[in-house]
Amino acid sequence: xAAGQRHRRGTASSAAPxxxxxxxxxxxxxxxxxxxxxxxxxxxxxxxxxxxxxxxHDLGRGIDVxxxxxxxxxxxxxxxxxxxxxxxxxxxxxxxxxxxxxxGRLLLGHFVLAGVLVSLxxxxxxxxxxxxxxxxxxxxxxxxxxxxxxxxxxxSLFFGAVYSESLYxxxxxxxxxxAERRQWLGAGGAAGLALLTRPAGIALxxxxxxxxxxxxxRRGALIRLGVALPLAALYPLLLWAWIDEPFAFLRAQEGIxxxxxxxxxxxxxxxxxxxVLWEEPSGKELLINGxxxxxxxxxxxxxxxxxxxLGPVYGLFTALSLAVPLSYPADxxxxxxxxxxxxxxxxxxxxxxxxxxxxxxxxxxxxxSAALLGLGVVQWTLxxxxx
Numbered sequence: 001x002a003a004g005q006r007h008r009r010g011t012a013s014s015a016a017p018x019x020x021x022x023x024x025x026x027x028x029x030x031x032x033x034x035x036x037x038x039x040x041x042x043x044x045x046x047x048x049x050x051x052x053x054x055x056x057h058d059l060g061r062g063i064d065v066x067x068x069x070x071x072x073x074x075x076x077x078x079x080x081x082x083x084x085x086x087x088x089x090x091x092x093x094x095x096x097x098x099x100x101x102x103x104g105r106l107l108l109g110h111f112v113l114a115g116v117l118v119s120l121x122x123x124x125x126x127x128x129x130x131x132x133x134x135x136x137x138x139x140x141x142x143x144x145x146x147x148x149x150x151x152x153x154x155x156s157l158f159f160g161a162v163y164s165e166s167l168y169x170x171x172x173x174x175x176x177x178x179a180e181r182r183q184w185l186g187a188g189g190a191a192g193l194a195l196l197t198r199p200a201g202i203a204l205x206x207x208x209x210x211x212x213x214x215x216x217x218r219r220g221a222l223i224r225l226g227v228a229l230p231l232a233a234l235y236p237l238l239l240w241a242w243i244d245e246p247f248a249f250l251r252a253q254e255g256i257x258x259x260x261x262x263x264x265x266x267x268x269x270x271x272x273x274x275x276v277l278w279e280e281p282s283g284k285e286l287l288i289n290g291x292x293x294x295x296x297x298x299x300x301x302x303x304x305x306x307x308x309x310l311g312p313v314y315g316l317f318t319a320l321s322l323a324v325p326l327s328y329p330a331d332x333x334x335x336x337x338x339x340x341x342x343x344x345x346x347x348x349x350x351x352x353x354x355x356x357x358x359x360x361x362x363x364x365x366x367x368x369s370a371a372l373l374g375l376g377v378v379q380w381t382l383x384x385x386x387x
Contacts, residue, residue, distance in 0.1 A: 030160070058110050058113055074115060082243055093249070100115045155387045175188075207313050
């Protein structure tokens with residue numbers, strides 16, 4: 001009994017730094033969003049009139065501020081499923097809206113509140129598991145630096161929004177942590193659930209398979225890891241049952257987002273990301289495309305660092321996490337949402353943590369990232385596109 005109590009106290013103690021960083025940063029961002037609402041009128045932005053819907057309003061502006069843009073798609077699915085929905089709806093995978101729908105019904109129809117709570121709970125758990133995985137890979141001090149860097153990541157506002165980033169990050173980190181502990185069935189289960197959360201979950205499978213290949217019981221590890229595949233197959237079966245089109249998600253990105261597979265793969269996405277700067281020499285599009293290109297190039301550089309510092313397993317996961325969206329450039333913003341997709345490629349912040357051992361470099365990077373994050377929160381609150 002005494003040993004069990006000590007273990008529980010030790011687990012709680014190890015979780016405390018991660019929870020402090022996560023919730024302290026979320027409170028700051030929430031305060032910034034509320035201050036923006038008090039000082040400015042988001043109704044003045046014409047973009048709001050174009051994208052706002054009744055689904056994005058629940059318990060008042062203090063909660064509703066975290067429901068913008070794609071939140072409407074998640075809430076639509078949470079409330080009504082995929083039946084008789086627009087053709088672009090299957091682009092949003094089912095696990096997150098299913099959890100929001102379940103909690104929203106328990107909360108008597110407050111689906112926006114449910115989405116925020118699911119995101120915050122998953123984000124907090126993801127930070128706890130990332131601290132454990134990072135400590136295992138790099139040591140506790142570097143792991144804590146990584147959490148700080150993730151908390152002030154320029155797009156980390158999505159960890160509290162009605163988006164699936166928090167849930168996907170939790171499942172991705174859980175899959176690797178379980179695999180590192182040689183719990184292959186659990187790792188496969190987490191990977192399968194990640195594939196039910198975002199299409200980028202496909203990046204998990206080759207990296208986890210490489211870890212399983214190194215196991216003593218290679219065959220058994222791969223078989224147990226393979227449970228991810230039947231779990232992922234649940235989504236096509238769901239679409240088949242609801243709209244009689246099991247692979248509707250493959251074409252769903254072609255509509256509103258105008259994404260298509262580049263013949264050159266990820267290099268095509270990068271090329272279009274550079275070329276569009278000359279096609280849009282000024283104005284809003286130049287700023288958005290330039291910002292996405294800059295962050296994408298930083299991600300690519302950090303992916304190389306992740307491969308060298310964390311090993312091929314985490315380098316492969318990072319490279320594939322970037323290669324998937326890069327292979328599907330959008331029009332007229334080829335690198336649309338790359339800064340948000342990079343948020344959940346967690347080896348990026350682990351790699352950056354290895355480069356910020358010196359206080360001066362750490363302060364410079366955290367300050368710059370926090371400034372971009374603060375600007376992003378203000379833009380998000382005022383219905384200006386963030387990622």
